Amino acid sequence: METIFLTFSKYILILFMLIYTFQCFYVFRFPDENDRNGIYIRQGIVMSLVYMTAFAQLYVCMKDAEVLKFYVTTQLLFWSVILLYRLLYPEANKLLVNNMCMLIGTGFIILVRLNYQKAAKQFTVVFISAVMSVVIPFILKTFKRLRRFYWLMALAGVGALAAVLIFSTAINGSKLNIRIGGISFQASEFVKIIFVFATAGILTCSKSEKRNMQSAVIAGIHVLLLVASKDLGSAIIFYMVYIIMLFVATGRKRYFMVGMAGAVFSSVIGYRIFSHVRVRVEAWQDPLGNIETSGYQIAQSLFAIGTGGFFGMGLSQGAPNRIPVVEADFIFAAISEELGVLFGICLILICVSCFVMFMNIAMRFNDMFYKLVAVGLAVTYGFQVFLTVGGVTKFIPLTGVTLPLVSYGSNSIMVSLIMFSVIQGLYVSVRKSNQSDGD
């Protein structure tokens, strides 16, 4: 009986996920947010079905009342978030709200399966961040002068990254965390957001070449500090975000081309100079040949994805815990192994729909500052998704970044939630002003 249920529900789960993903793109057929309401409600229902099916499976496999408790609590949390947004910010983008819940939910599903303690800890952080994120749109609306403090923000970013480089101890060769009052902060995660605001501020305060130069210097210092901390994933993200923001601000394709050429050039230099870069490339080229050393993680990840196949082994039926740091950087491999590569592809597509919606929102702003902030956050998000999924599937070398909203990690999830809320806040303000303009 149990086997019958598990087999059936495995396919049903994928079916629900496909429907959800389809709805993510179907909404783009309607240019006006007001016409999309029906889809959003249906999408919310499908999301709840995905979540319910997965937790039913988990309960059948684990037979632990805690799992049910966790399910009820988190499902209530998601419904509250959706409801609160509708009440407090009726102008908010509901695709992003739905996707935010769907991605966090997927993270919860796989974390409960991998390690219940970590799932519980993740829930606490999500709860706190969710409360925070509900007020962020309000803060943004109130403090409209935020843009004037770009120098302060740039300084804060550089200071935080420099502090990490000087004071923190290296874990696995990279310096990432700094401890304040017993809590460990991954500075680069938080600086990501400040950096986008600072860069947008500098690029829009006037139109001179001098400003472009100044922004380049600030960005360069950020990237160099990250390279010195051996936090390569973040360094690449900051670099890409800056190049694209500069390109959008100035409209000069030349900057974009030079930036891309610079990326290729610095990759080659990095490969020559740093042994840890060479190790990563070597592990990427031939993970199976280096399986006893550098290739172990990627090889285990590929085994997981490959053995799971399109339909997955079923929740609790695989061996994802054989992959090192599976809950954080390699969570995509665990999801693919147990829920199936089809589910994994749907997950990528949901992230893509978030990215496209971010960019879509960026295009609606008349104010260049907001435009740049939205583009910067969109690229931060989109590029990070690409780096992590590409890394664990051996599409590109591994850079060691998390999958936003899905991966385990208090800093990662908090910052991702803030990012989504900031975009919501900007979106709410532009819709409001457009409505009052009668635009």
Place this chain on the structure above:
Amino acid sequence: MIFKRSKNSELNKEDEKAGNKQIRETANKDILFITYVFVMLFAALISYVAYFAAVKSDSVINNAYNSKRAELLAKKVIRGEILSRDGEVLARTVNEDGTEIREYPYGTLFAHSVGFFTQGSMGVESIANFTLLKSDDPIGLRLGNDLNGIKNRGDNVTTTFDIELQKTADLALGNRKGAVLVLDVRSGEILAMVSKPDFDPGRIDEIWEAVNADTENSPLLNRTTQGLYPPGSTFKIVTALEFMKEYPEAIDDYEFDCNGSFENEDVKISCYHGQKHGHLDLRSSFARSCNSSFANITSGLDRERFNTTCNELLFDSKLPSPFSYKKSYVDLRPDTGIGEVVQAGIGQGKTMLTPIHMAMITSAIANNGILMKPMVIKTVKNAGGNIVRRYEPQEYGRLVSEDNAAVLRSLMREVVVNGTGSKLLGTQGYEAAGKTGSAEYSKNKSMSHAWFTGFAPYDDPKVAVTVIVEGAGTGGDVAAPVARSVFDAWYANAH
């Protein structure tokens, strides 16, 4: 004044508004461009992930480090059968009183080649581990089984092994330690693979400790791919090739007078058992395997080019072998002493290779210089007998030029007609060619591994056979007859 200024500023404001609008529009165009770039990146990523899951993963997941997941799959799937090239069962899973037992109907015959999987894994059981545990039965049937709690049936694997050739090689080798490898030179199919001493894979769990502890005989070692041996005179194939490459005009002009040994300042090389071969050309030097003459040839070779040729023949390189193997090596570095280089030229010294590597070189020469990748799995069928996948022969690449391959073939034929391979004279219906070797492996010069590597038919090569018998005597006396039995069986089979 005041009026003028305000008008100006108003005009400026208008200009600015228009300018801003223009900037916004270009910015939106740029944002759209970036969006497209990212969407394309993601499209590539998704296509790659789908391709990996559909195609590439089969070969990746089949890894000893993934054994845990194989166990998980085995709970849901009955391990499929391994079949010979004509469909005879070499390994199957039977259910005895509710427990699954792996049966090997041919006992010890395919010990290393079909292998086992319960104590580590080896052979085709290892190579096709995940294929055997994957069910490609129709989806409806599988779903029905799932719902009824019945295990699905894994796919069956048809190998390239020929039972008759395997039996012949096994019998010819008898109780002696050694290995026989038979390749189809035009497809790379491994027709037979025998390594002795062997063991009973069906009883591997019971005998595991004993065979594992037996370091003197190493029965678990698959000598065809993992046994590293000094090549002895079979290496003269390589030396002769290098000589032809460096002195193409000298093939017909080379002359040497053998008085039983060759000496220069560093080294003294003697012919086997102190034989004096007298006046020789290249053909007779090769056919009669004159060490002195080949030491003389080697001393005139360019070391760097010699090393390059060895690398082209896959020494110190990865081999395209489906079975796990040891790398062959040869010591021809720039600082290697001339004495050691001359030793290498006649196949003594530090040079080591595996029988499968020797067979690859031989089959490339037989196949006009082109090596076909050795393969062992022909088709994968689902339990219902429908073909799921078919593996086509694949070219590895050219190891030897067409002309040089032809000359080497004629030299190898000369070995049989006028030299050390005379035990292969008078074969019925076909003509064989090859090279013998007697590789000394200890201080005791009377002890040697017997080598033979060759192909048949000489005028239209189809099959390559490589034989090694450990510590048994000369290649011509001991190994050549084993090869002859296999060639005879192959010919009888083919006609």
